[in-house]
Amino acid sequence: MAKKKTKKKSTKRSTKTGPAKAEPAARRRAKRIYDKLVELYPDAHCALDHKNAFELIIATILSAQCTDVRVNMVTPDLFKRYPDAHALAKAKQADVEDLVRTTGFFRNKAKSLLGASRRMVEHHGGEVPDTMDELTALPGVARKTANVVLGNAFGKNVGVVVDTHVGRLSRRLGLTEQTDPVKVEQDLMALLPRDTWTMLSHLLIYHGRQVCAARNPKCDDCALARSCPKVGVDGAE
Numbered sequence: 001m002a003k004k005k006t007k008k009k010s011t012k013r014s015t016k017t018g019p020a021k022a023e024p025a026a027r028r029r030a031k032r033i034y035d036k037l038v039e040l041y042p043d044a045h046c047a048l049d050h051k052n053a054f055e056l057i058i059a060t061i062l063s064a065q066c067t068d069v070r071v072n073m074v075t076p077d078l079f080k081r082y083p084d085a086h087a088l089a090k091a092k093q094a095d096v097e098d099l100v101r102t103t104g105f106f107r108n109k110a111k112s113l114l115g116a117s118r119r120m121v122e123h124h125g126g127e128v129p130d131t132m133d134e135l136t137a138l139p140g141v142a143r144k145t146a147n148v149v150l151g152n153a154f155g156k157n158v159g160v161v162v163d164t165h166v167g168r169l170s171r172r173l174g175l176t177e178q179t180d181p182v183k184v185e186q187d188l189m190a191l192l193p194r195d196t197w198t199m200l201s202h203l204l205i206y207h208g209r210q211v212c213a214a215r216n217p218k219c220d221d222c223a224l225a226r227s228c229p230k231v232g233v234d235g236a237e
């Protein structure tokens with residue numbers, strides 16, 4: 001008897017990032033947490049000072065492994081000297097290194113700033129592109145930076161910015177069990193509606209800075225304590 005062919009299951013993992021389905025109860029719970037955060041931080045916004053998309057992408061590249069406060073100290077001089085991609089594309093690496101030195105990893109960052117600016121000049125007429133694929137094709141720009149720019153400069157909710165605060169808070173609040181930022185992002189996108197994604201990361205960052213620090217979170221003073229599996233009573237629903 002001829003053997004029945006069985007279809008081999010693909011072991012290849014999808015590289016696509018997009019919202020999967022989350023349980024309705026988990027979505028309701030996530031929305032309650034989101035609404036509470038909006039109540040707590042109605043003015044939450046991007047902490048990197050910027051006047052346009054160019055300034056935001058440059059500031060975001062500089063913010064890797066560096067505080068936003070430090071980046072905001074460096075960018076005024078940088079933008080005064082190089083106000084747009086055309087100007088920065090023509091800059092000398094050593095001059096840019098001097099200006100961004102205090103943000104750490106300054107050689108690599110200067111290289112990324114120049115590379116990104118040159119590509120913007122060569123491929124986008126000196127403008128910052130507004131799609132994930134075009135942004136992540138710029139040197140020094142990965143998904144997180146692209147999400148910052150898309151959400152805050154172009155008002156496009158393409159994903160959720162997952163930095164150290166967002167990752168930590170999401171795990172503590174039971175919104176994900178993942179540690180890989182891309183997987184954390186997928187879980188958050190599955191839990192909350194698209195129009196909340198940019199604000200969600202601002203809110204989690206605010207709460208992480210003000211209440212739920214990495215060490216010694218102030219659980220006794222936390223308005224989310226009831227919903228937090230760490231201490232709460234309704235963490236499961």
Ligand code: SF4
Pocket residue numbers: 172173211212213217218219220222223224225228229230231
């Ligand atoms: S209860 Fe504690 S761990 Fe949970 S979100 Fe609040 S501060 Fe963070």
